[in-house]
Amino acid sequence: MRGRVDPAAGPIFEQIADQVEAALARGELRPGEKLPSARALAEALRVNPNTVIRAFELLEQRGISETRRGLGTFVREDVDIEALRRRRLRAAARRYLKAVRELGLGPEAAEEALKEVKDVT
DSSP states (O other): OOOOOOGGGSOHHHHHHHHHHHHHHHTSSOTTOBOOOHHHHHHHHTSOHHHHHHHHHHHHHTTSEEEETTTEEEEOTTOOHHHHHHHHHHHHHHHHHHHHHHTTOOHHHHHHHHHHHHHHO
């Protein structure tokens, strides 16, 4: 899991939850895997442990993780990785289209730009 938070980029607990989701989508975390303790993650990110606990609660609400009393927080065994990837991809597409519209362009220009970049990479 890549660990950086930016206080200017929105609520830190949401950034942490999003980073866990991204690590899961990339395959860096797997279903059933134990997450770092709130204390260890808080130290690594230099945030308050309560912030990490709040992020873990958000992950539980999203159906990504579960807390096992006395054992820690784990990625749920039944988490749908493909659905998570599709959801994150749609969110990225919405951000991209918003940026395109802010340039005064439409979806056709966005699609053309993607084709150009795809051919280069």
